[in-house]
Amino acid sequence: MGCEMETDQTEDMDVVLSSMWPEDINEAGRQFNVERPGADQDMLEEVTINKEPNIVDFKRLMELTNYSDKGNWQLANLIKNWEYKQENAVRLLREELDNLSKQQQEVELKKLEILEEHRFEQDGYGGDKRPISILDENLKYLYQDAPRRRNDVVFEDEKVEIEAEFDSVVYWKQRAVHLEKLLEASIKREQVLIEKLQESIENLERQSSPVEELSQVLKRADNFLHFVLQNAPVVIGHQDKELRYRFIFNHFPSLGEQDIIGKTDVEIFSGAGVKESQDFKREVLERGLPAKREITFETELFGSKTFLIYVEPVFSKAGETIGVNYMGMEVTDQVRKREKMAKLREEMAVQKAKETELNKTIHITEESMRAKQMLATMSHEIRSPLSGVVESGVMKLEATKFRPREVVKHVLQTAAASLQKLLTLEGNVADDVPVEVIGDVLRIRQILTNLVSNAIKFTHEGKVGINLYVVQEPSTIAKQGSQKLDRDTTKELPMSESQDDQNGRDENSTCENHKLSNGAQVEEEKETNRKTEEQVVWIRCDVYDTGIGIPENAIPTLFKKYMQVGADTARKYGGTGLGLAICKQLVELMGGHLTVSSVEHHGSTFTFVLPYKVSSISDSSDDPDELSDSDHQDVLGDGNDDDLHSGVFVFQPRTLGTLFSSQSSTRIQKLTPNSYAFNKCNGLLLEDSLSPSSNITYKETRSDEDANSAAGPMETSYELEISDNLSSAEKHEKSVPNTDLVGRFHPYVHPSNSLRAKHNVDENLETCVTYQGQAQAQARTDGISSECSSSNSPEIPKGDLKPKILLVDDNKINVMVTKSMMKQLGHNIDVVHNGAEAVRAVQSNNYHLVLMDVCMPVMDGLEATRLIRSYEETGSWDDAIKAGVDIQLPSPDSQSNSQLEKTRKRIPIIAMTANALSESADECYANGMDSFVSKPITFQNMKQCLQQYLP
């Protein structure tokens, strides 16, 4: 039984034993999760792992595992695992051993018992081998086991078995044999056990030891690490407290083990960044906190590379830092990219900042420009039409005598002067409008100017015009249909042409209703006028255009301050919207009213009706002769005689474009009446130069005076010839059925004509007045030219209408610019390029003005001036010839005496000086120059100069 039990036990133990081995040692530490390789497949086998980069200081590793917490912990894990296994094995063995020894004891005990029995027998036979006192205490010890054994149940059982044949020799023999057998069996079992033990031990040995297994696992983990890291640009290392390398993994090793292990960074390589990295590691070491940093190395060893370095401190069990783990990854490319990005971003930011700055500047510039423009517009609007209203409360109406025709003509002239469009400006003053009336001419002119300039502003093609005619008192007019009124009034006009025109226009414009807001007041005024027995005439003035018109819904707000038809209009056409409001106010202040009618896209008509006193004295005071003349002139419709009676003015566009081109056209327009009147006397030329259109705008009174003063000499110089001329002209006129042409002159419609006109008097006379009916014009001019030349030739022998100007300048650009400027000012100029040429040119031509550059090659302006002056004084070119100028002396027969006389007049010579140059004004004067203009030449100074020096 006992035997069986034992074997059972051992079998059980076997099972336990195998089950006790842990399946997975990884349970203990999960640092590496490594795939368990199957029997025949291990992926790592196919991968060649280059193990070389691993350089380990094993001693240090031992130390580390001994001292550092981490190493310790890992080791402890391993040990724990090992111990656990070991313990298991030991325990199993011990159990088995226990069993065995127990059995052995039993066996021995039995043996002892048997021996004892034998001894008892021997004792019985041979007495005591050792006398033992019963009282002897030791005996107890001697038999200590025996009594216990006897207590053993097994033993007693056996005893019971044997009891049957107890106490016989056979019994004892049997018993002995039996015991012998038992002993033998026991010994056999013992042997088996020993064998088993041996076997087990052998098994143990044969079984792979845990160390081996662990190291295998570690190796696999290691292999994986290598596998993963084999191509990574990573350096892994451990450095001790002195920052000496104890372990390094570097996939691209450039140094051997002996070069690295036990050395510090600084000792290994040198260059930029090395020191920094070492300091960084030291810092980590000291602070005891892991940290990352990017360090750029510039070393001989591997060139310029940037590493992202991670350093963590390693602590001993006692908590002291005993080294650092270090991991570096090469991020050169990334850093480069990043830097490039940063740079780009920075550039972008700078660019953006610049842009905003620039935009700001531009914005400011634009704003200021706009502000300037606004101011300019406003100041113009305030200045020109209605400066009076600004001091509105205290406005006082002036009562001055003036000639309505004159006003209309001047307003149109002024407008034409600054006209920049292809527009026809026309004016019609009805016959019944008195020659002179009394009113506040300044303000009326302002209103008219404003309305006309408005009309021009909003008109792109067609015409702008003024109609002036006498109407009944507004109170009565208001009752009549406006259309009819227009017709009626136009019928009064003498010119059928203008009537046609008017009618055509009326179709477009729903004519104005005279809403007489202040009708009562006017009535009153009229009454007072009657009381003073002064005749009051109501004159209606229409300013019409063929422009963009005004939308119906905008008309009510039109006269409000600062209101324009729309924001759009304001932007497109400018202006503040102040003008009309002031106009209306002014008109009403003067006892009249201002209305508007318009058809969109067809045009607008602004109408104001004002009462004027009729100047009774003026008619009588004027020269009766002249009046009679002017009556004739009315038929001709030309404003030659200061518009006293002629009521029609047309200013047709000659050129497009700039202010200055139109400037020149006014000049021509002013000249044309003269030529039309077949008069080229100095007085008229004088008028032209004295009343430039630009003056008119800001100095009305002056232009009035100018006109008046100009009228004086004109009248006198005309008288004789005009009466003849005009009467003949009138005859022509009457013979021509087409009255359309009457009174309309078309100054220089053909540029070629105009050019010729400037050069040649005779041609001028033929062409300056271009009639639509050529034959007629021809007939007329033929008749006139003879008369003209006869009357004028004594005064101006070969006078050109256009003054001849010589420009002396060697600079191509200056010449181009000056020439173009002069062209726009209405002059053609001759150009030479040095002083010598200038002298020759003066010698062979009659110039009215010389513009002389000072610094020139060959001969400078000062010398040339001296030579010209010398000739003017002495009448000979000797000095010039002496100076080397190749003068071709005129053949005596070709030059008339009078011409010589003429050329010897002192020519105004104007120096052109650059301020920066040392040419001083004194020098210019000293050499006989009259004046100087500073370069660069501008319209302003050129105009001034021409005004001053051209007759």
Add this chain to the structure above:
Amino acid sequence: MLGLSVDRLRADMNRLLALLFHQGVLDEQFLQLQQLQDESSPNFVSEVVNIYFHESEKLLRNLRGLLVDKEFSDYKKMGIHLNQFMGSSSSIGAQRVRNVCVAFRAASEQNNRAGCLRALELLEYEYCYLKNKLHELFQIEQQRILAAGVRYPQQQQPNNP
């Protein structure tokens, strides 16, 4: 669309001009030049400026040639060239070029070769800058004119159906 581009181009031109004025590259004289441009001479400004470029380049070449001669620089001739340059620059309103010319001439009057060389360098720089900017300006203007030209028939269409 086209109208917008015209406006935009005009705005571009104004902006560029404003910039040049702001920088002092150009002065009011250039506006005078622009006023001279009208229907009868639609390309006046660019014509004048192109001649200016042509002349200026000749002058710059001559000036450099005079200065390169180390032994003997004809300062008098240089002064004549500079007067020319100055005159034409001020005529078209090339303010900065003109100012450099003034400095250049001062240096040449003192026979200061180093100063002249410096001034020449600066002059060349300023000239190039001006040239580039004006070219840009003309280009925009040309585009603007083209764009404006395209617009006309469109406007007329509704009138003549």
